[in-house]
Amino acid sequence: MFKNAIVRKPGKSLVNGLTSANLGKPGYDKALTQHAGYVAALKKCGVEVTVLEADERFPDSVFVEDTAVVTARCAIITNPGAAGRKGEEVAIKEVLTSFYDNIEHIQPPGTLDGGDVMMVGNHFYTGLSARTNREGAAQFTRILKKYGCTGSAVPLKKVLHLKTGLAYLENNNLMAAGEFIDLPLFKRFNKIVIDESESYSANCIWVNGVVIMPAGFETTKAAVEIAGYQVLTVDVSEFRKLDGGVSCMSLRF
DSSP: OOOEEEEEOOOGGGGGOOOOOOSOOOOHHHHHHHHHHHHHHHHHTTOEEEEEOOOTTOTTTTOGGGGEEEOSSOEEEOBOSSGGGTTHHHHHHHHHTTTOSOEEEOOTTOOBOGGGEEEETTEEEEEEOSSSOHHHHHHHHHHHHHTTOEEEEEEOSSOSSGGGSEEEOSTTEEEEEGGGTTOGGGTTSEEEEEOGGGGGGGOOEEETTEEEEETTOHHHHHHHHHTTOEEEEEOOHHHHTTTOOTGGGOEEO
């Protein structure tokens, strides 16, 4: 069960964020409203939400998940793979020192984005992507071993981050889209298969028994409900324009 979440408000510089989505520029005012709705959804799940002020130096800093990996035993400060995001992790470390005694770091030349990490109990899957390299994944696995956890690498072919197409919903249930549907590495899971037309909805989060997912994907929502979960939907259209999703906007622990 999660007790805490950390989020950061989007800044006006959001319009200059990194993207390959080709969905147009995000609207700042609309993004603020959507972010507030996201925070409200987290609170409905019973977590205490720490809301950080916007950091205009970093257009993508609303996506706090990429700056750290938070576990039950330690926090691991990442080294983001995109050059324009270097430095975001410094501020998040300052916040996490209030919650963790054990803080570790990914060191250059290793790179790691938190969006490439999926936690399944004490095992962590790490996507090898344009943002996370083999050295970063290897460092991450070595750190995990210090705390009694394990890790394995997952080469990515198409998606930006591992959790672009995967979401672990606890109880051995896994949402999967695209290249992950038939991947042998995940054959042991009960899969909720996401149709290609709704692949964006694969990026969602389990928070204390509730699944928070993007609004507008009714087929996926129905499948998750049939699997036995309560679902909360949030409008994240402006963050989708920056290749961001529901998991990207919070650290949950």
